[in-house]
Amino acid sequence: MANMQRGLLMAGNWKMFKTRSEVEAFILGLAPVFQKSSQVEAMVCPSFTLLSTAQKTIKRMGLPLKVSAQNMEYREEGAFTGEVSAIHLKELELRGVLLGHSERRQYYNETDVAINQKTKVALQYGLLPIVCVGELLEQRQAGNTDTVVIEQITKALEGLDAKQIPAIVIAYEPVWAIGTGKVCETPEANRVCKLIRTQVTAQFGADAANALRILYGGSMNNANAEALLSQSDIDGGLIGGASLKVDSFAELLNTANQVMSQQTVAVV
Ligand code: 13P
Numbered sequence: 238m239a240n241m242q243r244g245l246l247m248a249g250n251w252k253m254f255k256t257r258s259e260v261e262a263f264i265l266g267l268a269p270v271f272q273k274s275s276q277v278e279a280m281v282c283p284s285f286t287l288l289s290t291a292q293k294t295i296k297r298m299g300l301p302l303k304v305s306a307q308n309m310e311y312r313e314e315g316a317f318t319g320e321v322s323a324i325h326l327k328e329l330e331l332r333g334v335l336l337g338h339s340e341r342r343q344y345y346n347e348t349d350v351a352i353n354q355k356t357k358v359a360l361q362y363g364l365l366p367i368v369c370v371g372e373l374l375e376q377r378q379a380g381n382t383d384t385v386v387i388e389q390i391t392k393a394l395e396g397l398d399a400k401q402i403p404a405i406v407i408a409y410e411p412v413w414a415i416g417t418g419k420v421c422e423t424p425e426a427n428r429v430c431k432l433i434r435t436q437v438t439a440q441f442g443a444d445a446a447n448a449l450r451i452l453y454g455g456s457m458n459n460a461n462a463e464a465l466l467s468q469s470d471i472d473g474g475l476i477g478g479a480s481l482k483v484d485s486f487a488e489l490l491n492t493a494n495q496v497m498s499q500q501t502v503a504v505v
Contacts, residue, residue, distance in 0.1 A: 241500055243450050245466060245493045246406060246473035248280040248367065249480025250307065250335060250454075257463070259433045260287045264302065266483035271300050272488050277493040278473075280332060282307050285320040285321055288329050301428040303332035308341055311354040320378070335475075337393065339412045345390070349392035356393055360401055368393045370433070374413035382411075383432055390436050398467025402445035406452060407433055408475040414455025416477060423461070426453045429469035434470055442474050444449065466496045 255263070260283055270279070280303040283291050291304045310320035324333055336359065352368060360368040360418035370389040372382045397405075403416070409430050414421050422431075429453045438446040446477065453465050455473030465471055480486045 239251075240447070240469075240472070241473045243448065244278060244448055245449065245497055246278040246280065246409075246452060247493045248282060248335075248452065248473070248475050249283045249486055250338070250475055250477050251284070251481065252307070252340070252477060253284060254477045254481055255283060255287065257290050259309065260290050261334060263483050263486075264291065264298065264300070267273050267302065267487055267490075268298055271302070272317060272412055272486045273488070273494070275301065275494055276497045277490060278303065279490050280305055282335055283372060288326075288331065292329055292331070293470070296504060304329075305333040305335060305458055307335045307338065309334050309336075309355060309359070310373060311351065311358045313358070321360050323364060324327065327362045331364060333367055333406075334359050335367045335369060335408075337389075338369045339410060339415060343412075349389060352393050353395050356405065357397065360397075360404060360432055365404065365406060367408055367452070369408045369410050369411040369416075369475070371412050371455070377411065377413060381464055382429065387436050389470065390433055391440065394437070394440060397441075397475055399441040399445040402437060402441050403448035406450045406473075408452040408454050410454035410475060411456045413454075416456070418456050420456040420458075421453070421463075421470060423464045426465060427470050430470035441445070457489070459485060463496060466493055467500075 282305045295302050306326050310322050313322050313324055336355045341347040356366045370386050372385040376385045411421050433451055434446050437449055450472040450476045452473045453471045457474045457476050458479040
């Protein structure tokens with residue numbers, strides 16, 4: 238059973254999808270979800286050019302939906318054509334930023350060192366870093382999942398202070414499960430998330446590790462969300478495909494709310 242103190246975070250990663258009118262229509266369509274009491278932290282991550290559209294629409298409607306970016310440059314300003322910094326994201330009053338998504342590692346050669354630098358700068362600016370880790374299919378088949386994930390975690394969090402850990406989110410996204418419809422089996426997803434927590438305990442102590450939210454991502458949808466979200470070490474989802482349609486994202490948020498309220502009852 239997921240830890241109630243940590244709460245659930247459900248984040249839609251829209252990748253390079255959606256136009257301005259689609260973002261506006263999506264947010265209008267999602268509003269009814271928040272009419273019922275919503276305990277889950279709900280978030281969307283649009284493209285850079287649509288961040289301010291999303292923020293304005295949410296503000297106008299008074300929704301508790303959070304907005305985060307999908308990436309940022311770690312340097313604060315300078316001659317870096319085409320880049321966007323933490324200063325720019327902070328100015329938009331964003332909740333946070335995805336860092337080290339496997340698509341950024343794969344197509345833009347993003348390294349663990351860069352992800353570590355970005356994590357530190359995001360924290361410095363009060364942005365929630367959502368740090369993505371996960372193994373490739375070949376690495377899983379070779380039996381290297383644990384080594385790969387532990388190395389990514391160790392490097393991403395290097396040099397941080399234990400006090401900073403609760404202000405971070407880790408997303409475990411096995412690369413072979415992203416956009417493939419092949420979800421990681423629930424016990425295995427929980428095992429890797431627990432492994433991450435154990436590694437964070439070794440680096441920063443139990444208090445920090447127990448406060449850390451760890452999301453699962455990779456073909457999460459309404460058929461598998463309830464089981465995944467009910468696990469001891471999974472504190473939410475990072476959702477691609479199923480976050481693009483308002484109905485399926487709304488359903489996922491409702492499921493997460495249900496899981497949270499069942500567990501609140503169980504704790505009482
Ligand atoms: P899918 O949910 O489409 O598998 O994507 C997951 C993902 O990459 C979220 O960041």
